[in-house]
Amino acid sequence: MCRIHVAERQGVNHIRETVIEGLASSSRYRHLTTGLLARTADWAVARHAKPGPALKAAKRKLHQVFGAYAVKLDSLEQHLDALEAGGETHAMCRRILKLHHSTAERLSFMELFHATIWNHCGTPGHILDLAAGLNAFSLPFSGLDPAVSYTAIEIDRRMVEAVRRFLAVTQRPGGCLWHDVLDEIPPSNADVALVLKTLPCLERQKPGAAVDLMHRLEDIPDIVVSYPVRSLGGARKNMPLNYRAQAQALAAACGRNIAFLDLSQEIVAVLSHR
């Protein structure tokens, strides 16, 4: 390689390292996996030749993907301490579910949400919950036996640690992996995968991510996907129509049948091999 190219490469590597360090020391993004920070830095250095603008662009990108959900997680540990000290499980879980936007907006119909899914899919033996957020804390409202195994995957370490503590204190089998679902999915014997309110977020990280993910979940008989009926700001913007069409296209692309479940508060579809 000629000297000019070597110098250019070193310059790009330096900007990339600066961006990764800037993200890893930011209070908002330091909890995300190093792989995601590196991926975002690569995206930013491909667009900006100087470290300052590249770091700014990388933070903007992460804000689009995560900022909106990064809700009041500061009190998470405190709630878990209370749960471990013997706090009433249902009351503590409700408080924790309120800390994440996705589960907070499901609080008023959480029991119905679970019942509708399990009526359709049958009682699972093992659930794999991808990009799970704090959904583990809805398990006490699921009507499922505590012996049902639950494995979650999430990219934000604060939530991963909270879910691990919750599973331990409630003695539920399973675990929670600090992992990027755009990477390989660890082998699983789950009979149901949950991909709740997450596909648009994954598509923003990597176009085509939804279909790729479905292919990587090929061995799981039922995949429950869901979408919100309105944006975080409250607007409807034809969302139900668009998301139903997206779910249908996704099922066709991965060769699964699709059934929409009868819920008005969230668009829920089961993609199955049946």
Ligand SMILES: C[S@@+](CC[C@H](N)C(=O)[O-])C[C@H]1O[C@@H](n2cnc3c(N)ncnc32)[C@H](O)[C@@H]1O
């Ligand atoms: C809209 S929330 C949905 C949370 C949960 N599925 C629910 O419906 O309650 C999206 C979640 O996905 C996580 N996430 C986003 N991208 C991810 C990725 N590439 N790998 C793993 N988790 C991811 C975020 O941290 C966030 O908790």
